[in-house]
Amino acid sequence: MTDKNLNTDSLQDSQQDMKTGYAYGSTGVLVSGFIWIASGLIVNFYSQQKGIWALLIGGAMIFPLSALMGKLMGIKGEHQKNNPLARLAMEGTIWMIMCIPLAYVLSLSKTEWFFQGMLMIIAGRYLTFVSIYGLRIYWVLGAALGLAAFILFRFEVAAFPSALTGGLIEIIFGIVIYSYYKRRNGQ
Numbered sequence: 001m002t003d004k005n006l007n008t009d010s011l012q013d014s015q016q017d018m019k020t021g022y023a024y025g026s027t028g029v030l031v032s033g034f035i036w037i038a039s040g041l042i043v044n045f046y047s048q049q050k051g052i053w054a055l056l057i058g059g060a061m062i063f064p065l066s067a068l069m070g071k072l073m074g075i076k077g078e079h080q081k082n083n084p085l086a087r088l089a090m091e092g093t094i095w096m097i098m099c100i101p102l103a104y105v106l107s108l109s110k111t112e113w114f115f116q117g118m119l120m121i122i123a124g125r126y127l128t129f130v131s132i133y134g135l136r137i138y139w140v141l142g143a144a145l146g147l148a149a150f151i152l153f154r155f156e157v158a159a160f161p162s163a164l165t166g167g168l169i170e171i172i173f174g175i176v177i178y179s180y181y182k183r184r185n186g187q
Contacts, residue, residue, distance in 0.1 A: 014085045015134035019181070021079040025133050026178035027066040029141070032122070033170030035059060039115075040163030048111040048159050055118065055163070056100070085132045092128040096121055112152070115162040119149035122166070137180070141173045 022028065035058035043051030070077040079086050099121045107114030123146035129138035148169060152162045 012134065014083050015132070017080050017083050018085050018089075018132050019134070021076045022066075022133075023070060023073070023075045024135060024177050024181040024184075025129055025138075026174050026181055027070045027073070027075065027077075028062055029170050029177060030174030031062050031066040031069060032059070033167045033172075033174055035062065036163050036167030036170060040160050040167060043163055044160045051159060051163060052104070052107060052111070052114050055115070088128060089132055092125055092132075096125045099124075112157065112159040112162050115159050115166065116149045116153045116157075119145050119152070119162070119166045123149065135177070135180075137173070137177060141169070144169050144173070 018025075035055065038058060039051045039055035042054045067077040100118070103114045103117035103121060106117045123142040123144075126138045126142040126145065129141075130136060145166065148165050151157075152165060157165075
């Protein structure tokens with residue numbers, strides 16, 4: 001599909017372009033999950049502050065790492081230049097980045113609150129993926145992360161299991177979304 005063929009007035013065409021370009025968003029979800037796991041391991045074996053920095057720095061690398069992962073798997077890793085949903089994806093990313101200081105301020109009281117706060121922030125970010133990809137599973141992913149954040153906070157769970165919980169949820173959903181992508185594309 002070239003830029004001239006994408007009907008920017010059609011939500012379904014724009015969503016299909018995003019789905020095709022990014023394997024339904026599955027590679028980003030998987031990479032994010034692995035970064036959460038790595039951050040949790042750093043919390044466990046080094047320090048909570050280093051785990052926070054690992055999640056922040058790793059989070060900044062999600063898009064390039066998922067694009068690389070996608071390329072290695074034969075996924076295009078890009079969308080048409082005139083796709084209006086690309087702007088929504090960028091706006092959601094900016095909103096998420098603007099919320100990160102809130103999670104960091106929470107960590108000044110209790111370090112585990114950073115991870116729980118980030119789970120809630122990322123849960124909200126995934127809700128926009130329903131519009132970007134046209135897949136309701138992102139409502140379920142957002143709800144799962146938000147509920148996990150609430151439960152972890154309510155039961156005062158430490159930073160290490162909080163980070164691992166986020167990572168495991170994302171990896172499970174990433175695998176499910178990628179499997180759905182493969183089935184729908186006859187692979």
